[in-house]
Amino acid sequence: DAGVTQSPTHLIKTRGQHVTLRCSPISGHKSVSWYQQVLGQGPQFIFQYYEKEERGRGNFPDRFSARQFPNYSSELNVNALLLGDSALYLCASSLAGAAYLGTEAFFGQGTRLTVV
């Protein structure tokens, strides 16, 4: 019974580069959300996708983009990386169309991104 899987687990990039993070939801889940979490803070909502359509977008610059594939896996792309993008990026999988409002969302282990 595989949970939410994310890759890579750790990543070091230099400023200005771009990065692609990947997520596979729990089998049967059609909703994937992405969060950014910095140390000592709660997860900041970046995007939510359901059935390959964007359902929600947080207050992040256009350098952040995402997509969901027919198999419900998802990619988060970040262009022109800044030092401040260093964080733990979490993918959450849920069954329902909304990633919140009374739902349960299962997090993956996250991708630790360090920008130097």
Next chain:
Amino acid sequence: EDKVVQSPLSLVVHEGDTVTLNCSYEVTNFRSLLWYKQEKKAPTFLFMLTSSGIEKKSGRLSSILDKKELSSILNITATQTGDSAIYLCAVEVREGRSNAGNNRKLIWGLGTSLAVNP
């Protein structure tokens, strides 16, 4: 079954009023309690609470966790029309059912819809 209950579901106040929103939970393997504000389609993080009795404050908003009562409150003083939003509470738990062992799960409440009238 893990659950998060928010009250009230809806609240209408006048500008300048003080409001208190409640979140109670019944979960196993509690990790943290989170408050978010949702104005359009996406929630914005407000507070993360892990320890009982320590107030977190940001401007006119403050929040505190009571682990004994399994609850948290979010206070907003001197409310403004811009505070009108849905306030979401979520509890993060350690989810150990998968083979990954130490997964985290976020359980969302249904939110409190706050309307602040001028």
